[in-house]
Amino acid sequence: MNNDGQKKILVAFDGSPSSRNALRQAITLGERRRRPVEVLAVVPDYEGDLELVGVSNLKETLRGPTDRLAAQAREVADSLSAEVDIRVEHGEAYEKIIDAAKTDDCDLIVMGRRGLRRMERMLMGSVTARVISHSGTNVLVIPRDADIGWENICVATDGSQYSEAALELAIEYARELDGRITIVAAVDSHPEYYGGATDFVDKMGEKATANLRDAAGKVKAAGVSVQTLLLRGEPAQELTDMAKREGCGIIFAGSRGRSGIKKLLMGSVTEKIIGMACCPVFVAKSRD
Structure with missing residues (x-):
């Protein structure tokens, strides 16, 4: 070859x-x-x-x-x-x-x-x-x-350009390897985090729902089977629990990257997902 x-x-x-x-x-x-x-x-x-x-x-x-x-x-x-x-x-x-x-x-x-x-x-x-x-x-x-599984591909989205990069790559792999995609958005709705500001939590939920709808449209347009899930709670924990429950064989997530000293300080949702997930995690970099 x-x-x-x-x-x-x-x-x-x-x-x-x-x-x-x-x-x-x-x-x-x-x-x-x-x-x-x-x-x-x-x-x-x-x-x-x-x-x-x-x-x-x-x-x-x-x-x-x-x-x-x-x-x-x-x-x-x-x-x-x-x-x-x-x-x-x-x-x-x-x-x-x-x-x-x-x-x-x-x-x-x-x-x-x-x-x-x-x-x-x-x-x-x-x-x-x-x-x-x-x-x-x-x-x-x-x-x-862990083995990589391509039958059910999980994609974490928050509507950013970084999660867009993850979605694009997930679609590419799903089309080539005959997989379906589960798109997940998580809203951290813990009352202590927002000080009881329920209106703000509701708006976050509406935004996440819109992001899921837009992302699902792109997957469907590519001819790939898709489902969406909106989770509430600590994002990394909820997403990794869902991936295990739904039998996802791999998780795609975006990475913002950092500059200077911030590059040495890990702690974003993506990094938590890597540490907590039972399945492989694909960290996609923005293509711009």
Whole structure:
């Protein structure tokens, strides 16, 4: 198969069970979409005093983890009889991942998510958080034991250009992979949040309903089956509970991105969804 000129899927790999599963899922997606898969493992630079630990040959010392990561990635690919490009680099992980996605013409970065306990699931890994914040490339975050399901695709919408980008990509994937779309809007109606201002909550509900109607119209126009749901409560919690209840195989959500120090402070609805969801989360970047 000739992949010249095709966009690639980049998999961030560190040898962990979550990254192994991410690679398996990426390979399957690449086969379905006829996209080449590239694997990048990053070994942190050693900053200690090599003389103090009795290391005389730096090149030979660093080759150990490099060869080990490459072999682990190759093992996963071989188990699926897949051809993938594998490379290992040294440096800051998130920077190398972002640079590779840009220079290698990748339109999707796939990363695994660790954590089984509730507190671990609520926290996104620092590398993943930085990649999402700093990169202009779409990012797919996959929990350790999750498979990507395309039959029922959930899309979170708030009417912004960022959720519009998520919807456009969800439609593209649904049409190509024969899925249907569930569009969800959530209104945080907790009385303590709005100080009992019921009129404001009602207006928020009306706006969310209008956003759902507009989004559903676009999906229908693309020839994709669609349903809409309006949820009330804490958005991330309500959406992830709904996704589990409705059997959604993937959630599409937009990401605003940040500048300066805000890029290091995660906490938006999308980031909470990533930490709480049992299914993969596709973080779409605005195309403008």
